[in-house]
Amino acid sequence: MKKRLIYFLSKRHIRSAMAEAWAKKLTVNNVQFISGSWRTNQTPPFVADALHEYAMEPPASMPATPSQALLNEADLIVTIYDSSSELAPGFPDELREKIMYWDIKDPEQSTEEPVKWAHYQEVCDNIATSVKGLEKVLI
Template sequence: MKKRLIYFLSQKHIRSSMAEAWAKKLAIKDAQFISGSWCHKEISPLVADALHEYAMEPPATISVTPSQQLLNEADLIVTIYDSASELAPRFPAELTDKIMYWDIKDPEQSTEELVKWAHYQEVCDNIATSVKGLEKVLL
């Protein structure tokens, strides 16, 4: 049986890497989860810290930059963006049916360290809830 390709995409790879980590915990065996960024291949040590609170590790792979081939091969493209500070990327019309948008705050918008850490925890929780909802769609 062919595995479905689920591609999580965010501007800096921070939120998409969290989504990939959570998705790999799902009880879905016929899917491959990858994450990437459309702008910056940036990662923060706070991603690992937030995931460690749930005894999880961030993905070992680096950000997978979207290519037309990858977008075509993906069965679902989950685009994670912060509508307060980012514009979601536009995709070709032929991909519309497999695009899902999640509006989740960018924790890097905070400058004060304690506030930033609280935002990372909140974002990690929001992503966990969104990924859990995705499980119902995929099963």
């Protein structure tokens, strides 16, 4: 049986990295999770800090840059964006049925450190809940 490929994608490799880390905790078989970004592959230290709160590590693999081949290969593309500050990327019509959108705040929109840290924790919680909901789709 071929492994299904789930690709988490966000503007910066922040929310998609968190989603990949949470997804790897799911109890699903024959599924591979990867993450990437459509703009910046930098992963700020707050990502690791937020995941460490749950005794998790950020993904060790490099972010996967979206390419037509990767988008075609993916069985599900979870696009994570903040509708208050970002536009979700457009995809070709032939991919429409395998695109899922999650509207989750970009924690980097906060500028003050204590507020930014609180937003990272909130985003991590929101992503955990969204990933848990994804488990029902994958089983």
